[in-house]
Amino acid sequence: MVRFEVPEVDYTRYSNRQLAAVPLAVLAVALLVIGGFYAATGAPVDPGLDFTGGTELRLGVDAPSDAQARDQIDSAFASTPDSIQRIQGENVYVVTFEASEATAGDLEAQADDAGFTVRSVDSVSASFGSGTQTQALLGVAAAFVGMAALVFAMFRTFVPSIAVVVSAFSDIVIPVALMNLLGIELTLGTVAALLMLIGYSVDSDILLNNHILRRSGDFYESTHRAMRTGVTMTLTSLAAMAVMALVATLFGIGLLSSIGIILVFGLAADLMNTYLLNVSLLRWYKYEGVAR
DSSP states (O other): OOOOOOOOOOGGGSOHHHHHHHHHHHHHHHHHHHHHHHHHHSSSSOBOHHHHOEEEEEEEOOOSSHHHHHHHHHHHOSSOOSEEEEOTTSSEEEEEEETTTOOHHHHHHHHHHTTOEEEEEEEEOHHHHHHHHHHHHHHHHHHHHHHHHHHHHHHOSHHHHHHHHHHHHHHHHHHHHHHHHHTOOBOHHHHHHHHHHHHHHHHHHHHHHHHHHHSSSOHHHHHHHHHHHHHHHHHHHHHHHHHHHHHHHHTTOHHHHHHHHHHHHHHHHHHHIIIIIIHHHHHHHHHTSTTO
């Protein structure tokens, strides 16, 4: 059986500013990306069909090449498709249209007239999508506020509690920025992935805080004990999500691929934020802050 050993990091070689510099710089870049995307599009991340409304068709297209199949799809409809994605290994294409483009019945009829095999048709109204988006965002906000309240109730001190909250905030912001860069849309599935990241982040940060603040041993010994458990746990989850993303990409399962990618980047950000940013804040609190 393969055993994973977490190396002991010599934190004494680095100042608190050096430890916090990298995660804070990455967070700042992520906020700039989100801000730039918001300024350009009016939304912090591109909403998907679940939130904007529209119609999605899965079409079987008999064409000698991918380029020709896409040309046939473009010319088959009176409205320009919002996106065309091929399912890996099959001559099946997922074609989406905005809610204002045409009705699902009209689009299905146009696909039939073009000789395509209509595998499925899914339609979401614009009003329903807008309501779903509001509920999803409220759900994320409620989860974050509830997490923050629970953390403050557990530790009852400002610095250790704010360290957990800032780390969780960064763990969400960084994947959202990467969603913009990678063209991943915000859907109910990707919202679920962001909610999972809140749980992962709080789990690893509370583990670190508990070892340092509530257990015996000096600061660095407690930190390494927490890392042995926390890093192993996070890397195991990261590896599983990476495999899921790879397999889903190979088989053309777009939603699972997007969820896997978000979780991979989010868990990697959690490692950075927990064992650089959080450690620097806790060390300052224990040796230089109010705990001195």
